[in-house]
Amino acid sequence: MNPMEIAFEEALKDPKLRKKLKIKAFLSLLLLAGFIGVVLITIGTVIASKHGAFLGMSHIDFLKLRAKYGLLMMGLITIHLIMNRNIMKRELQILFG
Numbered sequence: 480m481n482p483m484e485i486a487f488e489e490a491l492k493d494p495k496l497r498k499k500l501k502i503k504a505f506l507s508l509l510l511l512a513g514f515i516g517v518v519l520i521t522i523g524t525v526i527a528s529k530h531g532a533f534l535g536m537s538h539i540d541f542l543k544l545r546a547k548y549g550l551l552m553m554g555l556i557t558i559h560l561i562m563n564r565n566i567m568k569r570e571l572q573i574l575f576g
Contacts, residue, residue, distance in 0.1 A: 506559055513552050520545050 490496040524541040527533040533541070560567065 503562055506555065506562065510552075510555050510559060513548070513555055516548060517545075517552060520548055 487500070490500055520541060523533045523536065524538065524545060527536060527538040527541050531537065536544070
């Protein structure tokens with residue numbers, strides 16, 4: 480069995496860890512939705528720059544939307560990294576240790 484699956488099975492039995500896993504899962508879902516949004520906005524920006532507009536939005540409108548969305552994504556990524564800092568420390572120890 481995969482070691483991560485074993486860790487998740489043990490964590491699901493502990494109410495405190497289960498709550499933390501739910502928060503992490505929600506944040507991961509937000510990041511996935513944000514990533515899909517970034518992909519769509521980027522495609523819209525490229526199409527609008529070639530054809531003048533896409534879905535009723537000009538190139539400048541897409542760039543403004545992309546800037547706001549980028550700030551939101553930076554915030555979500557920062558929170559995600561803070562929540563997973565212990566895992567990241569262990570991964571870096573394995574990588575450089």
